[in-house]
Amino acid sequence: MTAHLSTSRPPLPPFDHDSALIKVRAAEDGWNGRDPAKVALAYTADSRWRNRDEFLHGRQEIEAFLQRKWQREHDYRLIKELWAYTGNRIAVRFAYEWHDDAGQWYRSYGNENWEFDAQGLMAVRHASINDLAISESARLFHWPQGRRPDEHAGLTQLGL
Known part of the structure; x- marks a missing residue:
């Protein structure tokens, strides 16, 4: 059962096109801010993630994951684009650019499937990502x- 906070994270499900766009941009903005503690608050206390080959459970693991990620992915910049939505679910595609300690640049491409609770917090996130x-x-x-x-x-305008 999903643990709920006393505050909500609008927009709330069920999503329409406009509210899904707002939710996607809010997620992009949060990740581009690169503050693991702040980003983790967008997820339920017991949120479940699959990110590449890692399986995370809860905000504490999400925050630790993001700290590790942004320590090795320098000059991180992300663009997310709405792919589909229905009810309490949103699918996005994304790309982000970053470089490693040696200065090698990468563009990482991926897709995410999100499921939200009634308060608008993300309860489930499945991410598939490839690095180029x-x-x-x-x-x-x-x-x-x-x-x-x-x-x-955005991604479409850039031909990605």
């Missing part, structure tokens, strides 16, 4: 660290 080594000159995500500017192209 790229040259620094092939990078497409050049905004300053943090939130993607509204005028910056």
